[in-house]
Amino acid sequence: MNNAKDSFIINRIKAFRYAFKGAWLLIKKEPSIKVQMVCAVLVTILGFVLDISTTEWILQLLSIGLVLSIEGLNTAVEKVADFIHPEYHKKIGDIKDVAAGAVTFAALIAAIIGLIIYIPKLF
Numbered sequence: 001m002n003n004a005k006d007s008f009i010i011n012r013i014k015a016f017r018y019a020f021k022g023a024w025l026l027i028k029k030e031p032s033i034k035v036q037m038v039c040a041v042l043v044t045i046l047g048f049v050l051d052i053s054t055t056e057w058i059l060q061l062l063s064i065g066l067v068l069s070i071e072g073l074n075t076a077v078e079k080v081a082d083f084i085h086p087e088y089h090k091k092i093g094d095i096k097d098v099a100a101g102a103v104t105f106a107a108l109i110a111a112i113i114g115l116i117i118y119i120p121k122l123f
């Protein structure tokens with residue numbers, strides 16, 4: 001019983017380690033994630049400079065998390081597609097386009113939230 005509980009906890013710790021390794025790989029190696037991390041840092045600085053409210057911080061953080069998460073999944077889809085079919089194939093192109101489309105939804109919503117928060121404060 002204790003062993004089962006121990007191995008459950010050890011497996012969860014290992015899963016966290018793999019997940020953080022994956023997050024670090026995304027930040028270190030993926031240009032699109034790097035660009036989005038820079039945007040995230042800039043809007044975070046802007047948030048402090050313009051003293052946004054708690055609700056605005058929550059919406060901004062959710063937007064940052066949403067874009068980074070979906071961009072990460074898009075990168076994973078691209079990697080799987082390149083691994084299973086490195087050559088040109090229309091279906092692979094469609095799969096990558098759809099995954100990129102998901103990022104576009106998240107990025108558009110994040111941009112709209114950013115405009116709603118900052119336009120009244122800047123103009």
Ligand SMILES: Nc1ncnc2c1ncn2[C@@H]1O[C@H](COP(=O)(O)OP(=O)(O)OP(=O)(O)O)[C@@H](O)[C@H]1O
Binds near residue numbers: 085089096
């Ligand atoms: N093997 C392929 N077969 C057909 N079309 C492809 C293939 N690889 C890429 N494409 C097309 O090129 C586009 C860009 O694919 P690519 O793998 O270069 O992503 P990317 O532009 O590097 O994305 P990101 O900037 O998010 O990393 C795809 O959306 C797809 O339309």
